[in-house]
Amino acid sequence: MKRPKLTKDMDSTVFLNYYYLKDELVAFCRSQKLSTSGNKTELTNRIVYYLHTGKNLSSQSEKKRKISNDPISLDTLIETDFVCSQKHRAFFKRYIPSFSFNVPFQNWLKTNAGKTYQDALLAYDAILYDKKHHKSKIDSQFEYNTYIRDFFANQNDKTLKDAITCWNYKKSLPGHHRYEADDLKALND
Structure with a gap:
């Protein structure tokens, strides 16, 4: 199953079931005239709100902060x-x-x-x-880092290339993106 393309017509629950890179989230926000500021979690929340309501959710990090000299x-x-x-x-x-x-x-x-x-x-x-x-x-927005660390905690005889192959397989699936031993089947394909 291929990961669906992120579009303004996507259902927010479908969006949440797949993994998207921060660059993809930023590009989507830019195309929809949404704020592109913030971390991956903030961007995801903004997109979910937009997909669900069609309205813009302003960014917390957009607040102007005065830095003292x-x-x-x-x-x-x-x-x-x-x-x-x-x-x-x-x-x-x-x-x-x-x-x-x-x-x-x-x-x-x-x-x-x-x-x-x-x-x-x-x-x-x-x-x-x-x-x-x-x-x-590892903070929740760093799913790749968490996956790789958990992969090596369970598969210390594998290579980084193996871990990345399994990660690429996992992120193409709907649902969570945490390491599972079943992900090793990606190495046999």
């Missing part, structure tokens, strides 16, 4: 509605030369307004330590 110090408080910016990246790189924004740290920053940037540096170290020593949670 004030310098950041260790004692500066993390602002409400934190937005990752070059100013923030430069601050963190001053203290952590190998710094890069990662999803757990971005989530920490967005949920800890009122704490200091000194607290943020400590949290970043704790997040990196946890990432190295524990299995990290």
